[in-house]
Amino acid sequence: MKGLPAGLPSLREVLSRHGLDARKSLGQHFLLDPVLLGRIVAQAGDLDGRHVVEVGPGPGGLTRALLATSAETVTAIEIDSRAVLAIEELRQAVNGAEGDRLRLIEDDAMRLDLASLVPEPRQIVANLPYNVGTPLLIGWLRQAASWERLTLMFQMEVAERIAAAPGADAYGRLAVLAQWTCRADLLMRIPPGAFLPPPKVFSAVVGLIPHPVQPPPDLFRSMERLTAAAFGQRRKMLRGSLKSVGGEALLDRAGIDPQRRAETLSVEEFDRLAQLL
Template sequence: MSEPHILNARANKSLGQHFLFDPDILNRTALCTGPVEGRTVIEVGPGPGGLTAALLRNGAKKVIAVEMDPRFAENLRSWKECKEGRLSVVGGDGLTLDYEKLVEGESLPVKIIANLPYNVGTPMLVNWIKSKSWRGEMGLMFQHEVAIRVCAQPEDKHYGRLAVLSQAVANTHIAFTLPPGAFKPPPKVDSSVAVLMPLADEEKYPHLGALEKVTAAAFGQRRKMLRAALKSLAKTKNLDATEWLEKCDIDPTRRAETLTQHEFRALTDGFLLG
């Protein structure tokens, strides 16, 4: 098995790089969504390859490593697993990559397990949430505050658009949390692995684009009552916000952080019906 090393290369702050080297932590991260044996796994931002090696050691059928830093991409391409076809290294920006095309011919669904670059983790997650059937379980290392936002429940101050979107397609929980000292270089905050386990197809909400619009409006002015927060969005469909909410059996004086996943789905259905 190839072993990770940092090639005397410093982390690039502009790329949000913070590396893990502890074997136990890497193993826990690799297995945070359950066994990877026989599965294809996408890893974004592998850096020196600590998590990549852990995924391969645990029997991943194939790891597709997306790395925009040419220093680390070159290193990974030298691994014997790359020559054997168990490791594929893709250079480029993980935020703009066409993942559906990337996984053509792979055994689906594909897992995504990654210590994400902190500066792009949230938009990457939103893109993956809205992706199609190629994407399966996700285990993602974020800044702790972001992980909390993914897993938050109604009435929690961290509950917002990200939680509603995530939980429209998956059950979410935080697997574990790490202090800054676990990383090289250490970030300024704690980090946590958020796990997203896909809902059954019939339980997933299909209209994610519309749900994103509704939640953006509702939480964009979260201190306001919903009838005020949704007023501008309602006008785009010639709706009266109060009537729209009442038709969905939602009190117009409530605030966004009190609505459940079911109520946000009902609200979005009402918006689509106009």
């Protein structure tokens, strides 16, 4: 039967035993409340039979919440050697009765092809380090077809940028890339006081469910070029900001007014431009 073994030390004990003070250089802020961690994992839906990848488990709070579900396997990716020792202890406690249900990989998630590590159906559930959350997400969006769902925690500003609608202040390149490839929803907000140490800002959990049809790699690269140009000079009209990728000629072919600004374009209009580009 899946679940957590009895007699595990508290997360505070784990922090103390392994000297796991949160390091700013690693973007670490730890969640220790098991009820809150359970609520976060619940946002991922029914994990029965799923192979879940977690990035940056730290002392293992979210890892424990994942193991308490009916997930088939949990694969934890950790770069901090102190946290590796903490998760290794948990791995040994779990795998004594559960085979290889919890796997631990000591490596930098930025360098790994996560989809190659676990079979389908696969999901990512993670409280992402603040300093690498955005580049990690963009890398995963390039392979969105590989994932059933991504349930990710970011600092609030980034979460709002992912889920923003056209015309909103937060709407930009990240919103277009995320919503072009996935349904993106801001699922829950988490106050700074829930973390150890408390960050200066709220955090939020975002749910991303990939669309059934995904853009091929060359089209994704075109969209990255397009959105980088459009939002790199967002105060300019499109005829100016898109000069490097076709400018007015591209906009004319797409039937888009060159006097508009990037934040007014829908994801569908960006798709039309990327297809032409």
